[in-house]
Amino acid sequence: MASNLSIIFSFIILIMNSVNLESMNEKNPLDDNYLIKNENHIVTYECLEKDIKFKFDFIGDETNELDGKWPKLDFYTIWVDYNNNNKIDSLLDRNFSPITYKSEYLVCKSLMFSKVRLKPCILNTEAICIKEFTATNNSKDRHVYFEMIIPKNELSRSNKISVYFEFFDGNGKKFSYPSNSPLFNDTYLIDCDLKI
Numbered sequence: 634m635a636s637n638l639s640i641i642f643s644f645i646i647l648i649m650n651s652v653n654l655e656s657m658n659e660k661n662p663l664d665d666n667y668l669i670k671n672e673n674h675i676v677t678y679e680c681l682e683k684d685i686k687f688k689f690d691f692i693g694d695e696t697n698e699l700d701g702k703w704p705k706l707d708f709y710t711i712w713v714d715y716n717n718n719n720k721i722d723s724l725l726d727r728n729f730s731p732i733t734y735k736s737e738y739l740v741c742k743s744l745m746f747s748k749v750r751l752k753p754c755i756l757n758t759e760a761i762c763i764k765e766f767t768a769t770n771n772s773k774d775r776h777v778y779f780e781m782i783i784p785k786n787e788l789s790r791s792n793k794i795s796v797y798f799e800f801f802d803g804n805g806k807k808f809s810y811p812s813n814s815p816l817f818n819d820t821y822l823i824d825c826d827l828k829i
């Protein structure tokens with residue numbers, strides 16, 4: 634009887650662990666560099682010495698609206714919970730998004746006053762970005778592709794970085810990750826060996 638209970642208990646633990654792995658895979662696939670991987674978007678990151686490089690493959694978007702006009706514009710925003718507390722902190726939390734200014738493709742950093750109010754764009758960040766309509770290792774079809782490199786010290790004071798993403802495609806669709814949750818209620822956690 635005791636051995637049967639032991640087998641049943643082991644089976645229950647095995648099932649619980651597999652459920653935890655499955656739910657973890659929905660948010661952070663097992664490959665540490667993937668934050669998002671679905672039929673529309675693939676987002677990866679790379680921890681560099683002083684920066685983090687984000688790569689955005691909009692594999693579900695084969696329309697080239699990189700230079701479109703709002704709302705028919707391919708666009709993204711990285712929201713950063715600077716102190717990792719899962720709530721908005723005025724003038725501490727921030728976002729990064731690309732902007733075309735005087736024919737240059739630059740990174741706009743805005744500090745948050747509240748969920749709906751931001752400080753004006755700061756263009757003197759050391760972040761850089763690129764945009765392309767190209768095929769990549771993730772899809773042989775041409776699609777919207779972005780990269781953004783942001784200094785680690787602009788993302789967090791610690792070795793943990795909490796981010797939330799919003800994507801807009803040329804068809805006027807909006808996507809929020811993780812899982813369309815309200816801002817900072819849920820975030821992707823990046824853990825790099827920061828040297829700030």
